Amino acid sequence: MRVTSISRILALVVPVLLSLNSHVFAVTGTEGAQPTVHAAAAVEAPVAAPGAAPAVEAAAATAEPAGEHEEKAGDVIMHHVRDSNVFAFEPFGEIELPHLQLGTLDISITKHVVMIWLASLVLLIVAGTAGASVKKLSAKQAPKGIANVIEALVDFIRNDVAKSNIGHGYEKHVPYLLTVFFFILVCNLLGLIPYGATATGNINVTLTLAAFTFVITQAASFKELGVKGYAQHLTAGTHWSLWIIMIPIEIIGQFTKPFALTIRLFANMTAGHIIILSLIFISFILKSYIVAAAVSVPFAIFIYLLELFVAFLQAFVFTMLSALFIGLATAHEDHDEHAVESSHH
Amino acid sequence: MLTSGIILLSGSLLDPNPGLIFWTAITFFIVLVILRKIAWGPIVSMLEEREKGIQSAIDRAHAAKDESESILKKNRELLAKADAEAEKIIREGREYADKVRTELTEKAQAESLKMIASAKDEIEQEKRRALDVLRNEVADMAVKGAEKILRATLDAEKQKAVVNDMIREMSATRN
Known part of the structure; x- marks a missing residue:
């Protein structure tokens, strides 16, 4: 009985911890690997954060003095929530999804x-x-x-x-x-x-x-x-x-x-x-x-x-x-x- | 206008992506068509069938209940009828028995009365016959007695007197 309840809790905690890990990697690891995505994220962060979550904005504001080089929390969250052309399995790697074009329509697989x-x-x-x-x-x-x-x-x-x-x-x-x-x-x-x-x-x-x-x-x-x-x-x-x-x-x-x-x-x-x-x-x-x-x-x-x-x-x-x-x-x-x-x- | 809108919104959460719309529409449509055929069709028809089955089962149960109630009613009626019949039969039997009994007793009484009457008649007849016999006997005895007396005395006078006396006596007793 207790073992099953503990295993249930673990089953819930592990995914959260895994996603938590992935953000650590997102913060530190992907900096060099994906400059284009990050540049885009940096541009969109001020637009997105106020509309989506004031808490995030506040968090980002507090994070800012810690280090200019570090990525802001809001950017990472946006990156996670938004669509992208990359299917990331951090820390194991990522899959670049194909770009497709139908006439003038961009029908890339995202x-x-x-x-x-x-x-x-x-x-x-x-x-x-x-x-x-x-x-x-x-x-x-x-x-x-x-x-x-x-x-x-x-x-x-x-x-x-x-x-x-x-x-x-x-x-x-x-x-x-x-x-x-x-x-x-x-x-x-x-x-x-x-x-x-x-x-x-x-x-x-x-x-x-x-x-x-x-x-x-x-x-x-x-x-x-x-x-x-x-x-x-x-x-x-x-x-x-x-x-x-x-x-x-x-x-x-x-x-x-x-x-x-x-x-x-x-x-x-x-x-x-x-x-x-x-x-x-x-x-x-x-x-x-x-x-x-x-x-x-x-x-x-x-x-x-x-x-x-x-x-x-x-x-x-x-x-x-x-x-x-x-x-x-x-x-x-x-x-x-x-x-x-x-x-x- | 569309392009300017796309540029305005791109990069935010509301980032328009015609490609994604395209893929979503196609995928959803295909899924709709396939699932309609392989899943929803059979499942919904099965549900309908089951609903019908349950409804018919309920209907049948109601029909069976009605039927059993009518049968019970009929049985009750039959039972009541049988009871009445039995009662009637018993009553009739009793009446018949009473009648037979009274008839029998009446008959027996009549018989016995008749027997008594005939017995009385017979007794009377026998008595009369016995008296006749007795009278003859007495007459014979008297004759014999007279004869004896006659033989013994041979006295005319005396005889005459004796006979007269005797006759007188006899007539007296007889009356």
Whole structure:
């Protein structure tokens, strides 16, 4: 009993210590190896630090007098959180990722692209296994193992997210909602693994996912309501004299929804990582083992566990809101008319 | 405008990266298509099937309950009917038995009365016959006695007186 609890704690501490180590190396070792990246980091640090984390800025400010030559904590954190063309396995080395060009578009494989692919692979294997084992199941057998886990989540998304928010015609949106949920979940969780990166902590990724939701929402709205119904939706059922105000507001509202999805997921996933790194850097800035043992590690572990929860929560929230937006877009505005219509049937 | 926006934001956390958007879109779309086919399709259809199965099981259970209730009701009715039947049979049997008994006793009484009456008749007849026999006997004895007396005395006068006396006596006793 005690041994298992100790091993659990070790399992949590070791990754943190490893990432801590990697930053020591980042501070000292990579100085000469990668001048270009560091130059870029130095330029972007003042831009990024105030917006992202005031604590980091303060930490960086305290660190500054210690030595001009040393890299600032904010830079290292930014370097860790941001995308790059290098997949670093400090202290073991690093992999330079290939640069690709499609016309004028730069489609280089970056760290986050690799993480997305990794997440896709994991998802395909896990869900594929579950799907295959479910297919083999007869109606009278209970599912077990991985299929059981996946099935519970699928059932949850299907009933409590899709069915209760979209209502009529929810079936055709279930695959999208399930995919987006598991995709975000796996990306979030992979970001918590040492050497991993959180692809969902990159605004480009969340923007793309939100764009999917946006397109699906608009398409579903057109399909369900028709052009006339869609236009009616934009007036929000108000008097015609208010249309000049309502229509722009409704159009803006169509775009704020995916925008909110984008920012929410990105900010949540980035913030957790920045907090963990900041907590660890406190001990480096203060150069104290006591702070490391008493503050940095325990709090970092706490935030790590919180992030584990947030990984699930944000995946759920994104899916939930997507379903809600689809439900709102496909809802019939004029309920009375609809009721009359249905009573005629 | 797009390029200027990219230059403005590049280097920060909001660094725009069209390549990443491109890869994310492609990857997500492919994953969506594949998972829809290999995972969500089977799992959702299995869930639907199971829902239907559970619903049908519940329906069947309800139907079975209704059926068993109706059977129980029917059984109760049958039992009540059988009870009534049995009671009726017992009552009828009892009534019949009563009737038979009263009939029998009446018959027996009538029989016995009849027997008593016939016995009385017979007794009367026998008595009458016995009296006749006795009368004849007495007459014979009287004749014999008279004969003896006649033989013994041969006195006409005396005889006459004796016979007269005797006749008188006899008529007296007879009346």
